[in-house]
Amino acid sequence: MSNVTTRFAPSPTGYIHVGNLRTALMNYLISRKAGGTFILRLDDTDQERSKQEYADSIMADLEWLGIHWDRVEKQSMRIDRYREAAEELKNKGRVYECFESSIELELKRKKQLNMHRPPVYDRASLGLSDANKAKMRTEGYDSYWRFLLNWTHIEWNDKILGPISIDASSVSDPVLIRADGRILYTFASSVDDIDMGVTFIVRGADHVTNTATQIQIMEAMSGTPPSFAHHSLLTGGKGEELSKRLGTLSLRDLRTQGVEPMALLSLMARLGSSKPVELASSIQDLIDGFDVSSFGAAPTKFNAEDLFPLTRAHVQSLPLPAVADQIKALGVTEAEAQDFWNIAKANITILSDLKEWADLFQNGADPLIETEDASFVQEALAMLPPRPWTKSTWSEWTEAVKTATGRKGKTLYMPLRKALTGRTDGPEMADIMPLIKVVKTG
Numbered sequence: 001m002s003n004v005t006t007r008f009a010p011s012p013t014g015y016i017h018v019g020n021l022r023t024a025l026m027n028y029l030i031s032r033k034a035g036g037t038f039i040l041r042l043d044d045t046d047q048e049r050s051k052q053e054y055a056d057s058i059m060a061d062l063e064w065l066g067i068h069w070d071r072v073e074k075q076s077m078r079i080d081r082y083r084e085a086a087e088e089l090k091n092k093g094r095v096y097e098c099f100e101s102s103i104e105l106e107l108k109r110k111k112q113l114n115m116h117r118p119p120v121y122d123r124a125s126l127g128l129s130d131a132n133k134a135k136m137r138t139e140g141y142d143s144y145w146r147f148l149l150n151w152t153h154i155e156w157n158d159k160i161l162g163p164i165s166i167d168a169s170s171v172s173d174p175v176l177i178r179a180d181g182r183i184l185y186t187f188a189s190s191v192d193d194i195d196m197g198v199t200f201i202v203r204g205a206d207h208v209t210n211t212a213t214q215i216q217i218m219e220a221m222s223g224t225p226p227s228f229a230h231h232s233l234l235t236g237g238k239g240e241e242l243s244k245r246l247g248t249l250s251l252r253d254l255r256t257q258g259v260e261p262m263a264l265l266s267l268m269a270r271l272g273s274s275k276p277v278e279l280a281s282s283i284q285d286l287i288d289g290f291d292v293s294s295f296g297a298a299p300t301k302f303n304a305e306d307l308f309p310l311t312r313a314h315v316q317s318l319p320l321p322a323v324a325d326q327i328k329a330l331g332v333t334e335a336e337a338q339d340f341w342n343i344a345k346a347n348i349t350i351l352s353d354l355k356e357w358a359d360l361f362q363n364g365a366d367p368l369i370e371t372e373d374a375s376f377v378q379e380a381l382a383m384l385p386p387r388p389w390t391k392s393t394w395s396e397w398t399e400a401v402k403t404a405t406g407r408k409g410k411t412l413y414m415p416l417r418k419a420l421t422g423r424t425d426g427p428e429m430a431d432i433m434p435l436i437k438v439v440k441t442g
Helices: 018-033 052-065 079-091 103-114 130-138 185-195 205-220 244-249 253-254 261-270 283-289 306-319 319-330 334-347 353-364 373-379 393-405 412-419 429-435
Strands: 003-009 037-042 071-074 095-098 144-148 153-158 162-167 175-177 202-206 228-229
Touching: 003 018, 003 202, 018 037, 018 052, 018 144, 018 202, 018 228, 018 253, 018 261, 018 283, 018 393, 037 175, 052 253, 079 144, 079 162, 079 175, 079 185, 162 205, 162 261, 162 412, 175 429, 185 205, 202 205, 202 253, 205 228, 205 261, 261 283, 261 306, 306 334, 319 334, 319 353, 334 429, 373 393, 393 412, 393 429, 412 429
Parallel strands: 003 037, 037 071, 202 228
Antiparallel strands: 095 144, 144 175, 153 162
C-alpha cells in the first residue's frame, strides 16, 4: 500500500451537503489513485450538537455514493490523548492559560477594530505570574488555554493555491481548550492528523488561516505536517454566497429528488477544475482522471439543476438488469420489461418517472381531446382493432381511420396520440401500442 493517507472529517451535527461532499470526494480520489488509505473521522467533540443519527446519515450518504472508507475514527474516543498532547505542549511552553471572559474579549476586539487594527489577541494573560493566576482562580475566574504562535511567516506550497505565506503575528493565538474543558477543532484535528499519519489534506479555502496555525501546532508536537490543498468555495449560479443555502442542498435531499450517485460524483469531481464536466461511467474513471492541481482558486458556481441532465444521461445508459426490480415493482411483466424500459428510459430524467409511464400503460391516460376533434376521436376509438396489439397496430388502425374519415397528417395522428396518451409528444406510437392495456374514452 502507498503511504498516502487522506481523511474526511465531518462534524455529525447535521446532514452533509454538496460542499462537504466536494471535500470528501477530493480526499477519497487522491487516496484511491495512490493506492493509499482513506479515513472517515467523525469530529464529534461537541457533545451537545453531535448526534448519532447524523453520524449514521453521513455514513449512509457516503455508502450511497460508493465512497468507502478504510476505517472510522471518532474524536470523542480520543479525549485523553488530546489532554496528554496538551500537557506536552504546556511543558514546552507552547500553551498558556488565559482568563478573559467572552465579554472582555469582545470589548478588546471592538476597540482594535475602531483603531483600524486587526482584532488579534493581545496576549495579556501570557504575562500573568503564577501568583496572579492562582488568585484569579480563587476569585472564580474561568480559564481557557491558547497555543503560543511563533511570530514568523508560516509557509507552504498549496497544491491548489500555490505558495502561501502567512505572518503569524497577524493571527490570534488559537484557543485549544475552552473554559468548560472542551477540546476545540484546531487542536484535536492537529493531534489526529499527526497520530493517524495523514499525509494529504484537501479542504475549503476558508481554512487557510487554520492551516497556518495547525502547521505550527504539529511542528510543536514534533510531527511532520501533511501536504495541503485548499479548494475554492461554492457560490450560487449568479455568484451569490451559497453557504447559507447549503442546508437545502443536503445529499439526502438530492437523493430524494432523484439525483443519481454517478451524476453527483461526476459533477463534483470536475466542478471548478480546468477539465470539462462529463458523465463518468464508474468511480474508477473518476479516480483515474483526477488531478487536484487542475482546480483553481476562483469561487466556483454550483447550480443543482446541472445535476439533472447528468442524471438523465446516466439513467438512459442503464441496462435492463440494473432497473429490473424497480420495473417489476410497478407491475410490468417480465415479458414486457425490455420493451417498457426501451420506451421509458428515453423519456424520463429520474427513475421515479417510470411510475408515470407504468400508470399510463396499465391504467390509461386522461385523454386530451379538443372540442373540434371529439366526434372524430369517438369514431376512431370505435375502430380500434381487437387485442393483442402489436407494433403494426398503429399503422393499420390509423390507415383505416384515414380511409373512413378523410383525415391525414397531423390532423389525423395528433388527436389520436393525445387521446391515447394524454400527451402531445413522446415515444413512437407504434412502440407503445402493444403496452397500452386501458384506453380511457373521456
